[in-house]
Amino acid sequence: MSARVLEGREAPVLSLRDVSADLAGRRVLDGVTFAVQPGEFTALIGTNGAGKTTLLRVILGLQPTSSGTVELAGARRGRRSVGYVPQKVLLDPDMPLRARDVVALGMDGHRLGIPVSPRAGRVRRARVEAALASVDALDFADARVGTLSGGEQQRVLIAHALIGEPELLLLDEPLANLDLRSQHEVVALLARVAEQHRVAVVMSAHDMNPLLPVMQRIVYLAGGRAVSGSTEEVVRSEVLSALYGHHVDVLRVHGRILVVAGEGDEPVRPPGEEPGSVESGIVSVP
């Protein structure tokens, strides 16, 4: 076999097979199957309630599955090779931790005892410094972490997740509540970080458009079911109509993709969606 074929067969960093999960007796994930290759940038797209957060928690092992298998790179579920940035974390302003302390906890927060060795301390400080630099957080490295803005805390938490040199970085709605400019900054930062650290990124979002320039794979979730592939493969009228169980149109306008509920006798309300709302944040006219 040539090197190229071998490359193509590299083991995925994450693979889900037929994963289902229930929350309070309700099926939230229903037969979800997809795989993420090393270094791949994956967008997990779906409306509120589509199961994005549950899916991320299943991958982390924080949420038990009802059936199916989740395989992470490495033999068993080596949780330490996964970095995680939770949704809308607002850290306690009273926490006696500087931004750099939070990043250091990403490296050794699971260890026992109090770190005292000065030599290990120097190595530690250098790694923390590098992680802070890679997310442009050096300016506020010594600030009490709970007093930073939401965007700054997010960058600190990305550094916290990256410093353990994971093969997979999971982010839950990192663009929520950000204005357009900040959204582009975060996306650019993540793309750069993914490249530098050779880490596969899986991030959830309800709008795919800010991610179009960087994403290599899309996992589209609706009503707990998922389709996965390249944007061209997945974001098509017939694929998404089958996923939603009713007709939807996919429109490409000025480089943006709009998914709108279809017209006619079909129900205008896809599973998990509020009436009148649509994918991609554009209001549909049924």
Added chain:
Amino acid sequence: MNALFAPGFFTNGIVHSALIVGAVVAVVAAVVGTFTVLRAQSFAGHALGEVGATGGSAAILAGTNPLWGFIGIAVVAAAAIELLGVRQPRSRDLATGLVLGAGLGLAALFLYLGTTSQSTTGASITVLFGSLFVVSMQMVPSIVTLSIVALAIVVVCYRRLLLTSLNPDLAAARGVSLRPVSALYLLALAIAVSLSAETIGAVLSTALLVGPPAAALRLTKRPIAALVAAAGIGVLATWLGILLAYDSYTWPPSGRGWPVSFFIVVFVFCFYLLAQLRGRKVTRG
């Protein structure tokens, strides 16, 4: 000199042991209490202290040292909190409040029986409000051993405690199992609260537990510095309290001294107010 340190302060054996026991307990309370504040478990700490009154009064009735009563009931109550594992804050507070009420009712009964059978009111005052001057020297080895256990738990779990206090999901994603950390921490909390109850009384034990850490957290943004500052404030308040209590034997009305717990709690509160004022400047700067 004599105005500040009344004659005999440095030569009195009772004062010596009060200074030593008081300092040890203040350090344990401050170190454990820092995480009580960060984990927003002050109410649990308060409840463990007050429920301790039940155990303390039962111990006196049974003729043993109240410390064993405090610690016995606090460990049982901590285990109950952990096992019930009620996650919703409102139901958790409700359950704690109900258990607390029942416990204090029992304490009232035990203290009444103790007072009538032994015809002394000393027991109720000791259990509820404590006194460093009556801690017996025989208890010192037990107090030191328990202190070492509580401090060892915090030292061993130090980084896990920080991470779980910061955000439980981040800790879980790093492979930290939350349950053992929280159970071990509650054990340390039960010990710290019982030791505080032994020295400044069941009712006042929370003051020593959360007061110095609350002040320290205003003053510094580094975790180790916060622990050291909290311990320092706790020890200082305790020693100043002992000093004034000793001096107060020459004060009106009775010339029999004011309660040492009163002075300690007042100093803790003053340090907290001072830290608030200074802390405001620190955050702005």
